Amino acid sequence: DTGVSQNPRHKITKRGQNVTFRCDPISEHNRLYWYRQTLGQGPEFLTYFQNEAQLEKSRLLSDRFSAERPKGSFSTLEIQRTEQGDSAMYLCASSPGGGPSYSPLHFGNGTRLTVT
Protein backbone atom coordinates (compact mmCIF):
# COMPACT_ATOMS: atom_id res chain seq x y z
CA ASP A 1 0.00 0.00 0.00
CA THR A 2 1.89 3.03 -1.27
CA GLY A 3 -0.88 5.51 -0.58
CA VAL A 4 -2.62 7.97 -2.89
CA SER A 5 -0.13 9.83 -5.04
CA GLN A 6 -0.73 13.27 -6.56
CA ASN A 7 1.39 15.14 -9.07
CA PRO A 8 2.60 17.76 -9.21
CA ARG A 9 2.77 18.89 -5.57
CA HIS A 10 2.81 22.53 -6.59
CA LYS A 11 1.78 24.32 -9.77
CA ILE A 12 2.09 28.02 -10.51
CA THR A 13 0.40 29.22 -13.65
CA LYS A 14 -0.68 32.44 -15.27
CA ARG A 15 -4.32 33.33 -15.56
CA GLY A 16 -5.82 31.95 -18.73
CA GLN A 17 -3.52 28.94 -18.98
CA ASN A 18 -4.70 25.34 -18.80
CA VAL A 19 -3.43 23.00 -16.10
CA THR A 20 -3.75 19.27 -15.52
CA PHE A 21 -3.26 17.34 -12.30
CA ARG A 22 -2.83 13.62 -11.89
CA CYS A 23 -3.96 11.29 -9.11
CA ASP A 24 -2.87 7.68 -8.67
CA PRO A 25 -5.15 5.96 -6.15
CA ILE A 26 -4.31 3.01 -3.97
CA SER A 27 -4.32 0.00 -6.27
CA GLU A 28 -7.60 -1.90 -6.41
CA HIS A 29 -9.54 1.01 -4.95
CA ASN A 30 -12.47 1.40 -7.30
CA ARG A 31 -13.69 4.76 -6.00
CA LEU A 32 -11.80 7.97 -6.60
CA TYR A 33 -12.75 11.44 -5.37
CA TRP A 34 -11.62 15.00 -6.05
CA TYR A 35 -11.97 17.74 -3.44
CA ARG A 36 -10.86 21.36 -3.42
CA GLN A 37 -9.59 23.16 -0.32
CA THR A 38 -9.04 26.90 -0.11
CA LEU A 39 -7.09 28.61 2.65
CA GLY A 40 -8.79 28.43 6.01
CA GLN A 41 -11.61 26.23 4.74
CA GLY A 42 -12.47 22.58 4.83
CA PRO A 43 -12.30 20.46 1.69
CA GLU A 44 -15.23 20.78 -0.72
CA PHE A 45 -16.44 17.87 -2.85
CA LEU A 46 -15.95 18.24 -6.60
CA THR A 47 -16.61 14.84 -8.18
CA TYR A 48 -16.19 11.10 -7.82
CA PHE A 49 -15.67 8.04 -9.97
CA GLN A 50 -16.56 4.42 -9.56
CA ASN A 51 -14.05 2.66 -11.77
CA GLU A 52 -14.08 4.70 -15.01
CA ALA A 53 -17.59 6.11 -14.58
CA GLN A 54 -17.97 9.65 -13.27
CA LEU A 55 -21.08 9.33 -11.12
CA GLU A 56 -21.49 12.68 -9.40
CA LYS A 57 -20.34 16.23 -10.02
CA SER A 58 -20.69 19.20 -7.71
CA ARG A 59 -22.04 22.46 -9.05
CA LEU A 60 -18.62 23.82 -8.03
CA LEU A 61 -17.27 22.00 -11.06
CA SER A 62 -17.80 24.62 -13.74
CA ASP A 63 -17.53 23.97 -17.47
CA ARG A 64 -13.84 24.86 -17.29
CA PHE A 65 -13.18 21.79 -15.14
CA SER A 66 -13.05 18.27 -16.47
CA ALA A 67 -12.06 15.06 -14.76
CA GLU A 68 -11.36 11.69 -16.29
CA ARG A 69 -10.46 8.22 -15.16
CA PRO A 70 -10.02 6.45 -18.47
CA LYS A 71 -9.08 2.95 -17.36
CA GLY A 72 -10.46 3.01 -13.88
CA SER A 73 -6.99 3.50 -12.40
CA PHE A 74 -5.37 6.96 -12.35
CA SER A 75 -7.41 10.14 -12.79
CA THR A 76 -6.71 13.56 -14.22
CA LEU A 77 -8.32 16.88 -13.37
CA GLU A 78 -7.97 19.60 -15.98
CA ILE A 79 -8.78 23.26 -15.50
CA GLN A 80 -9.05 25.33 -18.66
CA ARG A 81 -8.58 29.10 -18.81
CA THR A 82 -7.56 29.30 -15.17
CA GLU A 83 -8.76 32.18 -13.02
CA GLN A 84 -7.30 33.55 -9.80
CA GLY A 85 -10.26 32.10 -7.93
CA ASP A 86 -9.07 28.61 -8.92
CA SER A 87 -6.08 28.96 -6.59
CA ALA A 88 -6.50 26.20 -4.03
CA MET A 89 -5.28 22.81 -2.89
CA TYR A 90 -6.77 20.03 -5.00
CA LEU A 91 -7.10 16.81 -3.04
CA CYS A 92 -7.62 13.34 -4.38
CA ALA A 93 -8.90 10.42 -2.33
CA SER A 94 -9.70 6.79 -2.97
CA SER A 95 -11.60 4.02 -1.25
CA PRO A 96 -12.22 0.32 -1.83
CA GLY A 97 -15.93 0.96 -2.35
CA GLY A 98 -19.24 1.44 -0.62
CA GLY A 99 -18.92 5.16 -0.06
CA PRO A 100 -17.24 7.04 2.79
CA SER A 101 -19.66 5.65 5.32
CA TYR A 102 -18.45 2.11 4.67
CA SER A 103 -14.82 2.65 3.79
CA PRO A 104 -12.72 5.56 5.00
CA LEU A 105 -11.36 7.80 2.29
CA HIS A 106 -7.58 7.73 1.86
CA PHE A 107 -6.34 11.16 0.82
CA GLY A 108 -3.23 12.18 -1.05
CA ASN A 109 -1.00 15.13 -0.17
CA GLY A 110 -2.74 17.33 -2.70
CA THR A 111 -1.67 19.62 -5.55
CA ARG A 112 -1.40 23.27 -4.61
CA LEU A 113 -2.38 25.52 -7.52
CA THR A 114 -1.47 29.19 -7.60
CA VAL A 115 -2.87 31.30 -10.43
CA THR A 116 -1.06 34.61 -10.89
Added chain:
Amino acid sequence: AQKVTQAQTEISVVEKEDVTLDCVYETRDTTYYLFWYKQPPSGELVFLIRRNSFDEQNEISGRYSWNFQKSTSSFNFTITASQVVDSAVYFCALSEGEGGSEKLVFGKGTKLTVNP
Protein backbone atom coordinates in the same frame (compact mmCIF):
# COMPACT_ATOMS: atom_id res chain seq x y z
CA ALA B 1 -29.27 21.37 3.99
CA GLN B 2 -26.31 19.77 5.65
CA LYS B 3 -23.81 21.90 7.52
CA VAL B 4 -20.92 21.39 9.91
CA THR B 5 -19.77 24.12 12.26
CA GLN B 6 -16.45 24.13 14.06
CA ALA B 7 -16.60 27.34 16.05
CA GLN B 8 -13.02 27.15 17.33
CA THR B 9 -10.71 28.43 14.62
CA GLU B 10 -7.49 27.99 16.57
CA ILE B 11 -6.57 26.45 19.91
CA SER B 12 -3.20 26.58 21.60
CA VAL B 13 -2.31 24.37 24.56
CA VAL B 14 0.76 23.26 26.44
CA GLU B 15 1.86 19.66 26.20
CA LYS B 16 0.02 17.27 28.53
CA GLU B 17 -3.06 19.44 28.72
CA ASP B 18 -6.41 17.95 27.70
CA VAL B 19 -8.18 19.67 24.83
CA THR B 20 -11.68 19.35 23.36
CA LEU B 21 -12.52 20.25 19.78
CA ASP B 22 -16.17 21.11 19.19
CA CYS B 23 -18.32 20.08 16.23
CA VAL B 24 -21.98 20.95 15.67
CA TYR B 25 -23.84 19.61 12.66
CA GLU B 26 -27.13 20.23 10.86
CA THR B 27 -29.02 17.67 8.82
CA ARG B 28 -32.60 16.80 7.95
CA ASP B 29 -31.88 13.10 7.57
CA THR B 30 -32.40 10.62 10.36
CA THR B 31 -29.61 8.47 8.95
CA TYR B 32 -26.24 10.13 8.66
CA TYR B 33 -22.57 9.59 9.37
CA LEU B 34 -20.06 11.76 11.19
CA PHE B 35 -16.30 11.77 10.78
CA TRP B 36 -13.15 13.34 12.16
CA TYR B 37 -10.04 13.83 10.04
CA LYS B 38 -6.60 15.16 10.96
CA GLN B 39 -4.56 17.28 8.55
CA PRO B 40 -0.92 17.63 9.64
CA PRO B 41 1.36 20.21 8.00
CA SER B 42 2.20 17.70 5.25
CA GLY B 43 -1.36 18.23 3.97
CA GLU B 44 -2.62 14.66 3.84
CA LEU B 45 -5.99 14.17 5.52
CA VAL B 46 -5.90 11.24 7.93
CA PHE B 47 -9.10 9.44 8.90
CA LEU B 48 -9.66 9.20 12.67
CA ILE B 49 -13.22 7.97 13.26
CA ARG B 50 -16.61 7.31 11.66
CA ARG B 51 -19.88 7.27 13.59
CA ASN B 52 -23.43 6.55 12.38
CA SER B 53 -26.47 8.36 13.70
CA PHE B 54 -27.85 5.28 15.43
CA ASP B 55 -24.81 4.69 17.57
CA GLU B 56 -24.53 7.24 20.33
CA GLN B 57 -21.98 5.32 22.33
CA ASN B 58 -18.93 7.34 23.13
CA GLU B 59 -15.66 5.95 21.86
CA ILE B 60 -12.17 5.95 23.24
CA SER B 61 -9.03 5.10 21.31
CA GLY B 62 -5.87 5.62 23.29
CA ARG B 63 -5.62 9.32 24.11
CA TYR B 64 -8.52 10.15 21.78
CA SER B 65 -12.18 10.10 22.73
CA TRP B 66 -15.37 11.19 21.01
CA ASN B 67 -18.65 12.35 22.52
CA PHE B 68 -21.68 12.06 20.22
CA GLN B 69 -24.90 13.74 21.45
CA LYS B 70 -27.86 13.76 19.07
CA SER B 71 -29.86 15.98 21.45
CA THR B 72 -27.42 18.83 20.85
CA SER B 73 -26.29 17.74 17.34
CA SER B 74 -22.72 17.63 18.52
CA PHE B 75 -19.80 15.30 17.94
CA ASN B 76 -16.93 16.56 20.05
CA PHE B 77 -13.38 15.25 20.06
CA THR B 78 -11.12 15.21 23.12
CA ILE B 79 -7.38 14.63 23.19
CA THR B 80 -6.09 13.66 26.61
CA ALA B 81 -2.54 14.51 27.63
CA SER B 82 -1.82 16.29 24.36
CA GLN B 83 1.53 15.91 22.63
CA VAL B 84 3.42 18.11 20.18
CA VAL B 85 2.71 15.55 17.42
CA ASP B 86 -1.01 16.27 17.84
CA SER B 87 -0.46 19.70 16.30
CA ALA B 88 -2.58 19.76 13.14
CA VAL B 89 -5.83 21.00 11.69
CA TYR B 90 -8.75 18.81 12.67
CA PHE B 91 -11.87 18.55 10.53
CA CYS B 92 -15.31 17.28 11.42
CA ALA B 93 -17.39 16.03 8.48
CA LEU B 94 -20.92 14.79 7.73
CA SER B 95 -22.36 12.40 5.17
CA GLU B 96 -26.13 12.11 4.79
CA GLY B 97 -28.50 9.35 3.90
CA GLU B 98 -28.94 5.61 4.11
CA GLY B 99 -25.53 4.14 3.44
CA GLY B 100 -24.14 7.66 3.40
CA SER B 101 -23.88 9.84 0.32
CA GLU B 102 -20.67 9.99 -1.65
CA LYS B 103 -20.15 13.55 -0.56
CA LEU B 104 -18.51 14.51 2.71
CA VAL B 105 -19.38 17.98 3.97
CA PHE B 106 -16.52 19.33 6.06
CA GLY B 107 -16.39 22.03 8.69
CA LYS B 108 -13.81 24.79 8.41
CA GLY B 109 -11.46 23.01 10.76
CA THR B 110 -9.79 23.78 14.08
CA LYS B 111 -6.07 24.40 14.10
CA LEU B 112 -4.53 22.85 17.20
CA THR B 113 -1.06 23.88 18.33
CA VAL B 114 0.52 21.93 21.16
CA ASN B 115 3.51 23.71 22.61
CA PRO B 116 6.30 21.89 24.46
